[in-house]
Amino acid sequence: MNAPALLRMTAPLREDFDIPYHDLGHPERAPKLALVAGIHGDELNGVFVLARLANFLTRVAAGAHPGQTLCERVIIIPCVNVLGLNTRSRRWPFDGTDINRMFPGYDAGETTQRIAHAVLELTRPAHYRVDIHSSNLDFEELPQVRLYEPNDVERATAHRFGLPAVIELRMNTVFTSTLGHAWRVCGGENFVLQAGRAGVVQAAHSERLFQALVAFLQRTEILRGAPLSDVDEDVHHFGPRQAVPLISTTAGFFVSRAEVGRWLQAGDVIGLVYDGFDGELRQEVRAPVPGLLSGVRRQPLLFEGDLIARIHSRQVVPDSVDTHLQGQGQ
Numbered sequence: 001m002n003a004p005a006l007l008r009m010t011a012p013l014r015e016d017f018d019i020p021y022h023d024l025g026h027p028e029r030a031p032k033l034a035l036v037a038g039i040h041g042d043e044l045n046g047v048f049v050l051a052r053l054a055n056f057l058t059r060v061a062a063g064a065h066p067g068q069t070l071c072e073r074v075i076i077i078p079c080v081n082v083l084g085l086n087t088r089s090r091r092w093p094f095d096g097t098d099i100n101r102m103f104p105g106y107d108a109g110e111t112t113q114r115i116a117h118a119v120l121e122l123t124r125p126a127h128y129r130v131d132i133h134s135s136n137l138d139f140e141e142l143p144q145v146r147l148y149e150p151n152d153v154e155r156a157t158a159h160r161f162g163l164p165a166v167i168e169l170r171m172n173t174v175f176t177s178t179l180g181h182a183w184r185v186c187g188g189e190n191f192v193l194q195a196g197r198a199g200v201v202q203a204a205h206s207e208r209l210f211q212a213l214v215a216f217l218q219r220t221e222i223l224r225g226a227p228l229s230d231v232d233e234d235v236h237h238f239g240p241r242q243a244v245p246l247i248s249t250t251a252g253f254f255v256s257r258a259e260v261g262r263w264l265q266a267g268d269v270i271g272l273v274y275d276g277f278d279g280e281l282r283q284e285v286r287a288p289v290p291g292l293l294s295g296v297r298r299q300p301l302l303f304e305g306d307l308i309a310r311i312h313s314r315q316v317v318p319d320s321v322d323t324h325l326q327g328q329g330q
């Protein structure tokens with residue numbers, strides 16, 4: 001592979017391994033945009049989309065798309081947790097650490113601390129920085145932009161992705177160890193994207209995400225001359241007090257009946273809970289408020305206290321538990 005390596009690491013028995021990345025556009029300029037995915041090795045949608053985007057931009061830079069120009073330098077790390085991806089593991093396989101709990105990292109530290117440090121150093125000079133995640137294996141998220149206590153510039157720029165939901169969240173202690181948080185002290189504009197669930201490549205979500213990134217490149221004039229995507233839909237902006245999580249009050253088999261991205265009326269059925277032994281219908285899970293179904297459970301084995309769905313309401317709702325980091329999708 002000719003791609004530059006973020007970090008070169010040795011293994012006890014086998015050959016050395018790298019974390020490769022793409023460095024596209026004008027090499028003498030500071031990067032305008034840094035895109036990162038695969039910090040969690042089982043979140044395949046983001047890895048797949050960034051690999052495809054790197055392919056597209058490489059072709060644009062080589063003149064394969066007449067009339068289109070890559071005007072700025074772009075850094076793309078399709079997969080940070082390369083070993084986790086190869087072994088279908090969310091965490092770093094050698095020591096079980098979550099790389100997104102290791103930031104800002106340490107260049108003389110343990111492996112995942114060194115990885116975190118290297119990711120931060122490579123992406124620090126960029127003006128726009130984007131970290132892409134999926135949820136866990138159990139839960140599916142509507143493709144969305146997440147903002148943690150953003151400034152007004154980030155709030156406006158977030159709409160340039162054209163994704164259906166821009167979701168503002170409060171700062172929390174878990175988030176402070178993530179790449180998204182480490183970027184905040186570097187200035188610039190920082191975004192976390194969430195799309196789909198872990199363990200699978202979901203064609204519709206991946207396509208949506210790819211189009212969102214191309215639209216963002218065009219609207220920030222990093223990419224010029226490409227036809228504007230026609231898949232843009234209404235972007236809805238939600239504040240931290242517009243999220244309504246549905247938490248399970250009964251265990252059983254959960255069968256989901258709704259697709260993410262649907263606008264629900266109060267009372268609409270989201271799913272059914274059946275008894276695991278006698279098959280009796282135990283509960284119809286219904287939307288308590290009207291709103292956008294931004295996430296839904298796909299894992300049928302349901303325990304009391306599990307997150308079943310998340311609805312984003314057009315109105316401010318009473319304070320509720322923040323479930324956005326449940327399952328450690330981020």
Ligand SMILES: [Zn+2]
Nearest residue numbers: 040133329330
């Ligand atoms: Zn993740």
